[in-house]
Amino acid sequence: MSEKKYVSYSSSNSCSTDLTKQITGCRFSLSPMCDDYISIILNALKHVDTSKVWSNTDTLSTVYRGKRVHVEDAVKALFINAYKKDVHMSLEATFSKGSPGDTEGESYLAEDDLLANELSIKDIHFPVECKIALYPLGDGNYMDIIPNVVNTAIDRGIYKESAHYCTFLQADVQSLFSYIDYVNEYCGSHLSHYVFEVTMAVNLPE
């Protein structure tokens, strides 16, 4: 009888190193709400330049891992590539950095900062409805950190309202990804481990 293989993520078993701590990751699921969703997803993925991130697609989601700016650039390109003027679509994205259970492999970090996709997407604009939630892990003062991030959204004019379990934003796609970059930079430098959940949607029905 074979024994069950259980998981363990405790720090004593951790593979995490200083190098691992620099890896930003994003796992996302794209949901175009139309009959043609498969070709929209596959076409969008195909047109992202992923040469500067580690990438893997499974049946439910795709993950990009690497330097913060390149992961964000790839996710932004994916979302903009998938946009169709008349299709309601949502992207559920989980950004994360610093998990004690993270492993060194499956990432590219040895890259310059020249963005692979930005030039082809920087002039594309459309409005996005968004909900965000920030989870600083392992930090007792986490409820003091979250308002800093929300208040920056207020300063940038993209805050819509606070609600149970999330904050709503309304922004042009360019402003939204600029804000996502701020959050990941701020959290990546102030927190040992965080998760930033972002759900963005376009072309909402009346």
Added chain:
Amino acid sequence: MSEKKYVSYSSSNSCSTDLTKQITGCRFSLSPMCDDYISIILNALKHVDTSKVWSNTDTLSTVYRGKRVHVEDAVKALFINAYKKDVHMSLEATFSKGSPGDTEGESYLAEDDLLANELSIKDIHFPVECKIALYPLGDGNYMDIIPNVVNTAIDRGIYKESAHYCTFLQADVQSLFSYIDYVNEYCGSHLSHYVFEVTMAVNLPE
């Protein structure tokens, strides 16, 4: 010139009380990937008996709040009501309890434990692909808590694999919601504040 209204969630400003701490909530977004998504979402919402939860729907999501068992019963009914044999659909659900910034209102707690929807959905079965992530907030030992929850999925035979930033499950819809109830019960009694992210999908393309 009007001053900006900033947010604050620090414990000194908290509205949280012992009663508030008993409120379980779930914010979810349903994404049927077909042209007919609006009627599927609206029909599913309409056929949930929400008499035992507080409920609010906005442009991006719906939130149910109340006693754990009634919130789970309503979310389960929503998902099962929305299921169509040939439609690929995902549900992104955020379960949470214990936020220090939570407020007492907008919830029903003074209810018995008789489930409003279970009788009409308990014999419906279909397979679900699922990814989960647990975030225990404000607890330094959080990486010791997460494996307990994942290992219970292994014990129940619904664990598929571990991956970056999530764990994949494969289960019949009844087993999955039974497991979600275990996680919310376990976390609700062992942690002061947690967030449990669940994305479930049905009828995945080949």
